[in-house]
Amino acid sequence: MSIQPHETFPDLVALDHAGRSRSLSELAGGDPLVLTTFRGFWCPKEQAFMRRLVAFQDEVEVAYSSVVSMSVDPPEVTAAFRAGLGARWTFLADPERAHLDALDLREHTDTVHHPYRPAVFVLTPDLVVHSAYNGYWYWGRPGLDELRVDLREVTRSIRSDWEVPR
């Protein structure tokens, strides 16, 4: 995977699940950001991982962190996938595969769908990569405890009142 920790992730712009143009920096909104790329709604591995993230959102929703998931599915498909999962974070759609090669995330072994290779990036609000996970093999993806540790470390680094003010 070419994007590594300490590098700055490109502030890409893509359509969200409702068809609105969104940038990563706007979606981070000053908070830590978990960015996942996934093959598509049809992949059982993605369905399994997304169900884990859906469970995780009950913590993230009170922890001032954003989640964004991106695939090559068009907005209407990704909206249906999102709704079926019960996800409450933003899904981005790149059906034109505009960012696939620039991010070096094309899954070359799938010559049918030409999807994103599964990956997870934990980013600071200014899109510096804190950690990067290659999810080509399912066990390469972070568990929720690993995401908790990453988000704790990023949050500690960006919140001036991490040590309780006295």
Added chain:
Amino acid sequence: MNERCWLALVDAAPPSADAAAALRTPDGDPAGWLAVWLQASKPVRAARRADPRIVDPNGVAAAVSLVLPGRDALPIFDDTAVQGARRAVLADAEPADLVTTLLIDASHFAGSLTARRGPNALARLRDDPFRHVSLATLLIVDGGLLGTVAPPPGPVIERHGSDVPWPGGRFPAI
């Protein structure tokens, strides 16, 4: 004190307001004015604080759902019904053109304003999640007041400080 966005339903356009637009019922009957002030201090007794991003003097007319619980019946912002409404806003596959909660203090939910445009705007506003918290009134607001605000990224339902109307605001960078 930093500048704040105050919103109030009033009988006539206040000269002191930074922006105001006439309101009509869905049947076309006059229903007063919606006015906003961008200032530190509260401009009129009925004013409640909103996300300042909603204001756009160039914004076009919109249908709105206005939830204004009485001051003697305000639930706390952490009330599970208010939490549930915020989750429902985030889950919506067709986000509204703008959503702001309203505040009068750091603890209570003092209402919400949701705007939509397009042919199904009124029908979609009948599903305003905040209607489960308190009575929602559907109105049409003229142009010159409300813009469009990108939907919150999700899944955060908490305010970025108790002083900030959800979903706006962010913590200061260090």
